[in-house]
Amino acid sequence: MKIEELTETVTTIRRELHQIPEIGFDLPKTSAYVKKKLLEYGYEPCSVAQTGWIAVLEGKTTEAIAFRSDMDALEVVEETGMSFASQHAGRMHACGHDGHMALLLGFAKYLKSLPELKKTVVLIFQPAEEGPGGAKVIMESGILQKLNVNKIYGYHVYPDLPEGKIGLAAGPLMARNGEFNITLEGKSAHAGQPHLGNDAIVAAAHVVLAVQNILSRNLDPLEPAVVNIGTLQAGEVRNIVAGKAKLSGTIRSYDTATYLKIKERLAAICDGIKNITAVNCVLDITDFYPAVINDEKMIQLIMDSLDKETFQVIKPVMLAEDFSFYQEDMRGVFMFLGTGRSDKGWTYPLHSGRFNFDEKVLLKGIELYAHILKLENIL
Known part of the structure; x- marks a missing residue:
């Protein structure tokens, strides 16, 4: 089968999936659609992570590589105003996962047209990447270990790259991330009698300023990191000393030691706020995904084998991805597939309600996967 023959297949799949966006692990329609296609292509999919699927194409050996x-x-x-727009109100495939599924289902169909493979290929359709992390659930299930998977590949469509361009990075690509909430509990009083209260807003202001010092004074300036306070809620009326305040923010870093240092400084700030303002400060931090660290030898093999015009070496980004849970246990490569096209207005960022792309770009992704089959001595 020629890959260009899959144009109609991937276009139809992407648009049909785009109309039925679902959230987290709760993917009944999406899961049923993917299963139906895998059965149609001759696979016997295995259920994983509640609504996900594992499809296996056995080769001459049990050594396996996953996509x-x-x-x-x-x-x-x-x-977007597209004819195939979401039919689920308030929900959208605004991060391109409909395209990812169409790409991998197209690749699944292509694989079935090939002669017997030298190694086994495992296809993973994973729920809950946006949270709370379906990759972790799959890894903890042990199914990939039982299938002898020792390498894994994945894509993310990316509007900051020109359409069809492959974005590659050796080593860090995406950040480790976490979220934090800081709750300040003071004492209300009339503004005309401030000495009778403990002002949570003043304490919150101290927190905001102190957090800025984490990046500028507590961390190595050569180690990239983000500490961002995105919300601050406090007070009830203008003439009352606020008794409560709440801040929320995010932490991101490629380096684990840096990430842990940020957590340590946040805890120290909260302890200090209690002492200087008499306002109780409660810190709650939730760790999410590890950093996406690409295997340097695997990336270099891809770069050395491609025409330089087809890919772009990219800088790491402070976005996060649960693909990192796979990479904790096996060698892996995560790549960006450019979808940016200014003449069509397809430059809106991921998670935008206007994000869109041309499905033909998914064929570029399948072409590279087919090329990787040769690099990995699967064909």
Whole structure:
């Protein structure tokens, strides 16, 4: 089978999946659609992570290499105006996971047209990438270990790259991330009698300023990191000393030691706020995904084998991806597939209600996967 013959297949799949976006692990329609296609192509999919699927194409040996797609959508209102727009109000495939599934299903169909493979290929359709992390659930199930998977590949469509361009990075590509909440509990009082209260807003202001010092004074300036406070809620009326305040933010870094240092400094700030303001400060931190660290030898093999015009070496980004859970246990490569096209207005960022792309770009992804089959001595 020629890969260009899959144009109609991937276009139809992407548009049909785009109309039924679902959230997290709760993917009944999406899961049923993917299973139906895998059965149609001659696979016997195995259920994993509640609504995910594992499809296996056995080769001459049990050594296996995996290719992964995520499946879930976002709680975003679609604004594309396309004829195949979301039919689920307030939900949209605004991160391109519909394209990822179409790409991997197209690759699944292509694989069935090949002669017997030298190694086994495992296809992973994974729920809950946007949270709370379906990759971790799959890894903890042990199914990939039982299948002898020792390498894994994955894509993310990416509007910051020109359409069809492959984005590659050796080593760090995406950040480790976590979220934090800081709750400040003071004492209300009339503004005319401030000495009778403990002002949570003043304490919150101290927190905001102190957090800025983490990056500028507590961390190695050569180690990239983000500490961002995104919300601050406090106070009830203008003439009352606020008794409560709440801040929320995010932490991101490629380096584990740096990430842990940020957590340590946040805890120290909260302890200090209690002492200087008499306002109780409660810190709650939730760790999410590890950093995406690409195997340097695997990346170099790809770079050395491709025409330089087809790919771009990219800088790491402070976005996060649960593909990293696979990479904790096996060698892996995560790549960006460029979808940016200014003449069509397809430059809106991921998670935007206007994010869109041309399905033909998915064929570029399948072409590279087919090329990787040769690099990995699977054909």
